[in-house]
Amino acid sequence: MEFRVLGPVEVRRHGSRVPLSGTKLHTVLAALLMAREEVVSDDRLSRLLWGWTPPATASAQLYTYVSRLRKILGDDILIDRRPPGYAMAIGNSSLDLIEFEELDREGREAFSAQDHEKAGDLLRGALARWNGPPLANTTDHLAAAEVPCLTEARAGTLEHRIAADLALGRHEEITVELTGLVAEFPLRERIRCQLMTALCRCGRQADAIHLYHHGRSVLAEELGVDPGEELQATYRALLDGSLVRHPRRAGTAASEPAGRQGDQDTRGVPATLPPDTADFTGRERELGLLSRALTPNESAADRPRRVLVTGMAGVGKTALAVHAAHRCKRHFPDGQLYADLRTPDGTARPAGGVLLQLLRALGPAVGSGVADDTDELVRLYRERTGGRRLLILLDNAASAAQLGPLLPNTPEPAVLVTGRTALPTVAGAHTVALDPLEDGPALQVLAAAAGAERIAAAPGAAAVIVEHCAGLPLALRIAGMRIAARPHYAPDRFARRLADPGTRLRELHSGDLDVQGALLASWRALRPDARRAFPDLGGLGPEPFPAVRAAGLLGLPEGEAELLLEAMADEALLEVSGADEWGRPCYVFHPLVRLFALSLPDDRAQGAPAGRFRGGVTGG
Incomplete structure (x- = not known):
């Protein structure tokens, strides 16, 4: 039997999860496991379950929880009554916390002995025992008592593993x-x-x-x-x-400065992809298309492999591209490179800065006299990528002008590009356009982030959350993370918090993930006249509309209004949705993009507060 506390508390028997219900049952199990066969007093268990205000029936409830655990775990696990509390012995079963500590100890010993390769492997094994935030489905009282120590232990292991990598x-x-x-x-x-x-x-x-x-x-x-x-x-x-x-x-000199490293073969294979998403789901068809497009094809060996993934902010372009890149790594033995082509505020990075980043990974350091010469950087980049079986992931491309210098000029390197819209520079490339997810895959993404059991236990609330997230993977992942981080926080409650359109975007925020922030970068990328017009268009409602309606609202000729709408479509803030009865193209907002538009201030209104939510929302 396997016990886990470095993540959600769970029990596995023969590889299958043993069903446990309720936060408090998980809390009692975790407290007994972490005591390492020592007695946990009734008073401590009571505080971990209810804090300083236990119910009058605390003793009876505690007895019930222990009885349920004994029945669920069977005779192989001993939970013994030892006044003033209980002790648990797991026999030959495993506990991820003990495995983590043993691997960590061995890894630090190897590091002290300067066996950095062995140390790194052992410490990576220790960190692999973690499966998310520790004790994630227990009470806040237990989390407050134990999580800081566990988090400190993990951070210390990370520091030692990184030190081993730096030494290598x-x-x-x-x-x-x-x-x-x-x-x-x-x-x-x-x-x-x-x-x-x-x-x-x-x-x-x-x-x-x-x-x-x-x-x-x-x-x-x-x-x-x-x-x-x-x-x-x-x-x-x-x-x-x-x-x-x-x-x-x-085989190389330990004291040689980084700027004089000989030829690129001594540097090892570059591998700068971001970490893969462990619970990636919901894009099987698109993942298959990308994998086939990136796989070498002898019949087209002389044609460049350029693959483009497009879609609105938050639709999962980067996650899909990174997952596909990791899946196809075996086809690119000369390395895999990654570069984000935008700054955190959404503005485009100059091609020269991106080229310097890629060149550092590909070979000897670039001299200071070359750093400001874009033409020379392009020459060096194409020289170092030429003939090499590389996968180059260029994320968040802003324009054809930015992307052009970053494309190799030989067919061996494959280039995977993400951007909000089609780019002429990669004309003829395989293009995978991502739409918001249908309800089924959207529910899978939510369950992967929140925990399948919690979502399965509240199907009605899950359906409401999926509806309000409108198929946007970023919104679904944020919703799932917020539910997972609060074991006491019922999905029904979060569904009710999303119900108000005026505050929905504020709820779709967790740590560095923020739907409104992602959309804000797209809005800032608009040209000034489109940026000013965008907030007013939210008032046209959730249905498709032609340019003539936008022209009437904005007080512009129809042709000028259509140019603004096309600029917004280029940044994936609007979608082209068929044509009206007179054959005119129609445009439509994604529901969350429309809420974002309505939340923006009207520049023409004097003193309009930032983030003011204008009314008139129908259909959420």
Whole structure:
């Protein structure tokens, strides 16, 4: 039997999940498991179940929970009454927490012995025991008591595993992961030091310096302290150039500066794809199309493989492209590269900056005299990609002008592009246009994020949530994450919170994921006249409308109004939806995009507050 607490608490017998119902039953099981056969007193169990205000029937309820566990787990698991509480012995069964701790201990010992390869493997094995936020389906009282220690343990293991990777010269492979970890743990100075080190060794000294100053500001604002000695020492090493020196892969000199690394074969295979989505679901047909398009075809070996994924913000372009790229990695033994072509606020990154990023992964460092010469960067890029079986994922392409310099000029590298609309630069490419999900796949995405059991237990609420998310994967994932993060929070309650159109977008926000923020980037990318006109168009309602109706609302000639509508369609803020009875093209809002339009201020109204929600919503 297998017990798990590093994620949702669950029991598995012969690989199948043993059904357990209720937050409190999971809480009693987790408390007994984490005590490691020590007695857990009735008082502690009561506090973990009900806090400081237990019901009058607490003792009877506790007895009932223990009896149910004994019946469910069977004779192989002993739950013994030992006054003043209970103790649990799991015999030959496994507990993921114990496995995590043993692998972590062995990994740290290997690291101390400078066996960095073994240390990395062991520590990765330890981290693989985690399956999401720990104790996710227990009470807040247990989570408050235990989760901080578990989170600290995981962070320490991550730091040691990253240190092993840095010692092996894998700085390029872990930069994306470290960036996410700094966002997750902004006050952990060691992780910030490790990202500064990785950035410096990738030739990104300016980014490393910025990261230090940002960390100093965060520490001052949050804790009122200065950076610790380790962070200051890393910064000094960055400034004096010693941080760039790093251990190399086997067979190379450990002391050789990063800027003089010989030919590209000594650098290993570049692999800068973001991590895959473990619970990816809902796009089987489109995934099949991408996989076939990326797979080498001998009959078309002399034709460039360029694949384009299009769709509105939040429709899952990046998740699909990353998943397809990981699925097809075996076809690209010379490496896989990734670059985001937009900044966090949605503006396009200059092609020169993207080329520098890709060139760092592909070969020797680019000299400072070349960094500002885009033509020379393009030449070097095409020279280093020529003839190599590479997969290059260019995410969030903004325009043909931006994309053109980033395309190799030989057929061996495959290029996978995501963008909001079709791009002339990749004309003739395989194009996969993503629409919002149908109800069935949408429900799968929600269940994958929230937990299948919780969604299955509330089918009515799940259907309402799916309806209000209108098939948008980003919205569905946010909804699922919010439900999963609150075991006491019934899906019915969240469904009721989504019911109000005026506040729906505010509810579709979790951590760095934000539907309104994703749409805001698309709106900011519009040209100024389209950006000003967009908020008013929400008043045209949820049904398709021709340009003549928009012209009447905006006070413009029909031709000018149609140009504005086409600009909005190019940013996937409107969809073209057939034609009216006179053959004129019609446009329609996605339901959440329309709510976003209605939430924007009217620039022509003096003193209109940002985010003001204008009325007139019908149909949600």
